[in-house]
Amino acid sequence: xAASSTSYLHVSGISVDFSKSGKDIKSxxxxxxGVQRLLGSDVGSDKTxxxxxxxxxxxxxxxxxxxxxxxxxxxxxxxKHNDIDFDTGEVFRAYDTHExxxxxxxxxGIAIVLSLNGNTSTEQAEPSASSSEESLELRPTTDKIFxxxxxxxxxxxxxxxxGKSSLINNAFGVNTVASEEKRGEVDIETEFISKQxxxxxxxxxxxxxxxxxxxxxxxxxxxERRKDMGALKDKLHAVWLxxxxxxxxxxxxxxxxxxxxxxxxxxxxxxxxxxxxxxxARMQTHHWLKVPVxxxxxxxxxxxxxxxxxxDYSASSDDAIEKLTKQTAEAEREIFTKRLWEFAGSDxxxxxxxxxxxxxxKIAHLIQVTEDRVRQHVASEASVMAxxxxxxxxxxxxxxxxxxxxxxYWKALASTAAFKGKTVQACLEVLHTDIIRVWNFHxxxxxxxxxxxxxxxxxxxxxxxVGSIANPNRNM
Numbered sequence: 001x002a003a004s005s006t007s008y009l010h011v012s013g014i015s016v017d018f019s020k021s022g023k024d025i026k027s028x029x030x031x032x033x034g035v036q037r038l039l040g041s042d043v044g045s046d047k048t049x050x051x052x053x054x055x056x057x058x059x060x061x062x063x064x065x066x067x068x069x070x071x072x073x074x075x076x077x078x079x080k081h082n083d084i085d086f087d088t089g090e091v092f093r094a095y096d097t098h099e100x101x102x103x104x105x106x107x108x109g110i111a112i113v114l115s116l117n118g119n120t121s122t123e124q125a126e127p128s129a130s131s132s133e134e135s136l137e138l139r140p141t142t143d144k145i146f147x148x149x150x151x152x153x154x155x156x157x158x159x160x161x162x163g164k165s166s167l168i169n170n171a172f173g174v175n176t177v178a179s180e181e182k183r184g185e186v187d188i189e190t191e192f193i194s195k196q197x198x199x200x201x202x203x204x205x206x207x208x209x210x211x212x213x214x215x216x217x218x219x220x221x222x223x224e225r226r227k228d229m230g231a232l233k234d235k236l237h238a239v240w241l242x243x244x245x246x247x248x249x250x251x252x253x254x255x256x257x258x259x260x261x262x263x264x265x266x267x268x269x270x271x272x273x274x275x276x277x278x279x280x281a282r283m284q285t286h287h288w289l290k291v292p293v294x295x296x297x298x299x300x301x302x303x304x305x306x307x308x309x310x311x312d313y314s315a316s317s318d319d320a321i322e323k324l325t326k327q328t329a330e331a332e333r334e335i336f337t338k339r340l341w342e343f344a345g346s347d348x349x350x351x352x353x354x355x356x357x358x359x360x361x362k363i364a365h366l367i368q369v370t371e372d373r374v375r376q377h378v379a380s381e382a383s384v385m386a387x388x389x390x391x392x393x394x395x396x397x398x399x400x401x402x403x404x405x406x407x408x409y410w411k412a413l414a415s416t417a418a419f420k421g422k423t424v425q426a427c428l429e430v431l432h433t434d435i436i437r438v439w440n441f442h443x444x445x446x447x448x449x450x451x452x453x454x455x456x457x458x459x460x461x462x463x464x465x466v467g468s469i470a471n472p473n474r475n476m
Contacts, residue, residue: 009095013115014039016067019047021109023082027070029412031227036054047347050290052379056117063088067112070096084112092118140433141404149191149232149381151201153391154370157219158242159207162297166355167242172197173442188222199440200389203236207243216256220263221351223291225344237382238370241298245303245336247284252339261344264293292373295350296366297342303352304329349373362395371396385455388440401438428458 011032018025024418027038028049039051065086084107094103095116103114147401158164169175173192192202205219226236242259246252253261297303307329311321340348351366353359367390375383380403386402387393436448447453 008118009059010062010117011053011059011094011114012056012117012411013050014047014067015113015115017048017111020068020111023069023071023108024108025069025071026065029039029066030057030067031064031066032057033061033065036068038135048290049376051376052381054428059088059091061092065091069110075407082108084110086114086474097410140430140437142434142437145381145404146437147385149379149385151199151233152227152374152382152385153201153203153233153237154236155188155203155205155219155236156242157205157211157239158209158298162207162240162242162244163353163355164204164242165429167240167296167298167353167363168202170355170360170391171392172200188218196252196388196442197391197440200261201384208254208260210256212256215257217353219260227291232381235378236291237374237378237386239293240296240366240370241293242298244299245297247306253343258343261293261295261348262341265345265348267344290377292370292377293348294366294373296349296372297336297350297352299355300352300354300362302354303332304453305330362394364395367393370395384438388438391440391442395437401435404434404438423459429454432457 005309014030018027030037031040037053037057039049054120065088067084067086069082069084071080084105086103086105091103091114095101095118101116101118105112105114105115107435154163156168172194175197185207186204189206190203190457192204193200203222205222206215208216223236224240229235241257243253243257252258281327304325307320308325311328338352340350349372351362351363351369355363355367367386371383371386372389373447384400384403387403388395390396401465432448432454441447441448
């Protein structure tokens with residue numbers, strides 16, 4: 001490809017590896033033509049991160065383009081910024097000369113890879129603003145997301161009786177995801193999709209029994225096989241490894257569980273973070289190679305009951321007992337955390353959960369932790385589906401709505417010129433569809449998509465002090 005053939009580029013993703021830099025990164029953002037784009041949250045938890053851009057970021061020659069890293073400092077109270085500037089000329093030359101259309105940059109031990117897509121001058125000329133506005137099709141943003149990733153796909157590992165079913169039922173708002181097979185006999189290849197919530201696909205594994213090396217091998221092979229599948233919808237988006245909170249002084253974990261965690265830590269299980277040199281940067285570009293594993297400690301309520309039974313309640317007030325319970329539970333949690341890190345590394349996320357009243361916030365926390373990891377290591381579309389599929393964390397629904405809202409059509413609503421010739425009703429239809437899909441209410445009769453409900457929403461908004469939309473059929 002000649003160097004002059006590319007008129008502009010699309011930046012479809014970025015991978016950053018700062019494991020060899022000696023720096024502790026708190027957050028990161030891309031700056032293009034003065035516009036900032038935050039790259040996830042807590043990006044430094046794994047020393048590497050990847051972000052996929054949907055839609056891609058348009059880059060022209062001569063644009064100001066940089067990556068800003070916020071570094072944690074040990075001795076200064078304030079965090080320090082580290083700006084890494086990109087030479088757009090070099091970016092375009094990399095696109096023209098490299099077969100895989102990637103731009104690699106190494107800065108103070110920080111390896112950066114930009115994934116690029118091009119638009120050449122020999123192709124159809126870019127439409128003018130006016131023609132683009134007239135031809136813009138009004139489609140819900142979720143159409144494209146659901147097409148790429150119709151379900152949030154997760155593997156749940158755990159022994160029978162550990163609480164997997166109640167966890168899934170509470171997290172995703174279903175009554176049962178029971179297999180038709182005999183209790184305890186599951187096939188990891190079987191995909192369970194509930195009629196009550198078809199936004200998630202479940203794969204089940206019976207966990208790791210003492211001396212059962214076969215199931216460990218089955219699980220490892222399944223994860224690797226799913227990792228190599230081409231389409232995002234077929235890939236595994238997250239793994240929940242479930243077991244009860246170990247008793248203080250008791251056996252910590254079964255041998256198979258520790259081997260599984262160690263294989264994840266050492267980069268042998270859907271994780272390329274420990275591959276050295278240039279290969280590491282290349283592997284990080286393919287972000288699906290990192291399958292998030294979250295340790296799920298079940299029956300938190302039983303753990304608290306066990307702690308309370310060990311306490312001396314003599315001459316103690318209710319407040320003192322509650323405080324002592326929390327302190328003792330926290331001390332045991334810290335002991336468990338240190339032991340877990342010995343096997344899995346300090347970056348392994350975990351959450352304590354319970355299906356009992358008074359502890360439902362624990363499952364919401366698990367969902368949040370999972371969604372964060374999926375967004376960092378898999379793809380933004382998969383993280384959106386994690387938010388859509390869950391039915392226990394309304395804050396995540398709100399954040400997912402905002403994430404969807406940032407994309408093409410909602411952003412365009414800020415300017416009515418972008419919807420010239422389209423009716424207010426057509427714009428509201430797009431917004432309504434996206435909101436209903438993101439919140440994923442159980443609505444088997446599709447009442448929320450009915451004309452009557454939509455008319456009621458328009459009537460409600462029209463009565464609020466936000467200006468009249470009494471004529472939804474008028475053009476923008």
